[in-house]
Structure formats: structure tokens, C-alpha cells
Amino acid sequence: MDAIDKLTEIFKGFPGIGPRQAKRFVYFLLTRNKTYITEFTTLVEELQKEIKICPECFQYFTRNKLTTPLCDICQSKNRNESSLMIVARDIDLENIEKSHCFDGKYFVLGGTVPILDKNPENRIHLKELLALIERRSNIIKEIILGFSLNPESEYTAQFVTEALVPLISKYNLKVSHLGRGLSTGTELEYSDADTIKNALKNRD
Numbered sequence: 001m002d003a004i005d006k007l008t009e010i011f012k013g014f015p016g017i018g019p020r021q022a023k024r025f026v027y028f029l030l031t032r033n034k035t036y037i038t039e040f041t042t043l044v045e046e047l048q049k050e051i052k053i054c055p056e057c058f059q060y061f062t063r064n065k066l067t068t069p070l071c072d073i074c075q076s077k078n079r080n081e082s083s084l085m086i087v088a089r090d091i092d093l094e095n096i097e098k099s100h101c102f103d104g105k106y107f108v109l110g111g112t113v114p115i116l117d118k119n120p121e122n123r124i125h126l127k128e129l130l131a132l133i134e135r136r137s138n139i140i141k142e143i144i145l146g147f148s149l150n151p152e153s154e155y156t157a158q159f160v161t162e163a164l165v166p167l168i169s170k171y172n173l174k175v176s177h178l179g180r181g182l183s184t185g186t187e188l189e190y191s192d193a194d195t196i197k198n199a200l201k202n203r204d
């Protein structure tokens with residue numbers, strides 16, 4: 001295996017990237033100059049150094065040495081703490097934030113659960129989610145499942161809801177689904193602000 005093959009293998013592991021695209025990325029990098037490559041490799045290295053995961057909501061964020069270990073949203077005093085939106089990935093959170101129509105807090109699961117998966121709880125931050133709700137049980141009133149409308153996301157929403165049942169009844173939490181305000185096949189990650197706004201308004 002030479003360097004081309006090795007890097008192709010790495011790109012093949014990226015979400016949604018097939019072997020041909022992976023190889024195209026490698027040949028593209030071969031045509032770049034030294035400055036480009038240095039910047040590229042430095043940025044990849046910096047990801048690990050500068051980007052941290054928030055211990056509260058589990059989103060990735062740039063950690064500023066002067067602030068607390070929490071992300072901006074978790075630290076903010078201007079967010080509605082009674083409303084917690086659970087999303088699959090950072091990119092969903094980012095897109096919902098861009099729409100400026102949700103002022104609550106978030107929790108990032110870190111992925112979805114594939115249907116028929118044997119150990120689904122190991123794929124997502126489920127334990128951490130349950131612990132957060134338990135910790136904030138006197139503040140949180142509503143849980144919004146902010147998932148896309150496709151089979152795997154719906155399965156994940158169902159899986160999470162089942163895991164939450166004891167807490168939902170113990171603390172009398174309201175649960176709503178953002179996806180029910182979306183049309184089938186809608187990916188949150190690609191939804192525009194109006195679609196998200198409508199989905200929030202029509203959640204149930």
C-alpha cells in the first residue's frame with residue numbers, strides 16, 4: 001500500500017464518500033502547492049487541540065481559555081432553559097441556530113442509531129443525556145426531539161423516547177417531535193430557516 005492508497009482508505013471512511021471520490025480527493029491534493037498542504041495538515045492537527053466537546057450538551061466548540069469549559073449556548077443566560085432540544089449531530093444544531101427560531105438549550109447525541117443495531121446505546125451519548133435531564137429535572141419542562149424525517153432518524157427518536165420514558169413520567173415532561181412538522185425525507189441539516197420555523201411551530 002503506497003501513500004495514495006493509504007490516504008484513499010482514510011477518505012473512504014468519511015461520511016458519504018465512495019472509493020472513486022476518495023481517490024479524486026487524493027489526486028486533488030497531489031496537485032496543490034506546499035502552502036496549501038501545510039495549511040491543510042495544520043488545520044487537521046489543530047482540530048484536536050482547539051476544538052473541545054462541551055461536557056453539558058456534547059457539541060463541539062472552540063474553547064477559549066478565559067471562559068468556562070462549557071460552550072457559549074450552555075453558558076448563556078439568555079436561553080430558555082426549560083426547553084431542551086435533542087439533535088443527532090452538530091450540523092443539525094448549527095442549522096437550527098442559523099434559523100434563529102429556537103431559544104432553548106440543546107443536547108447533541110453524536111449520531112443516529114442504525115435500525116437493527118445490537119448495541120445502540122454505545123453509539124450515542126444516551127447515558128449523558130439521561131444524566132443531564134436528571135440533573136436539570138427542576139428546570140426542564142419540554143423535550144423536543146429534533147430529528148430529520150428519514151427511517152434511521154425516526155428510529156433513533158423512538159429509541160431515545162423509550163429510554164426517556166421513566167424520566168418523562170417521573171418529572172412530568174412534555175415531549176414533542178420537530179420531525180412531525182417536516183415533510184418526509186427532510187434532512188434538518190439542509191433545511192432552510194422557514195422550514196425549521198414551521199417545523200417548530202407545528203411540533204407535537
Ligand SMILES: [Zn+2]
Pocket residue numbers: 054055056057058059070071072073074075
Ligand atoms: Zn454546551
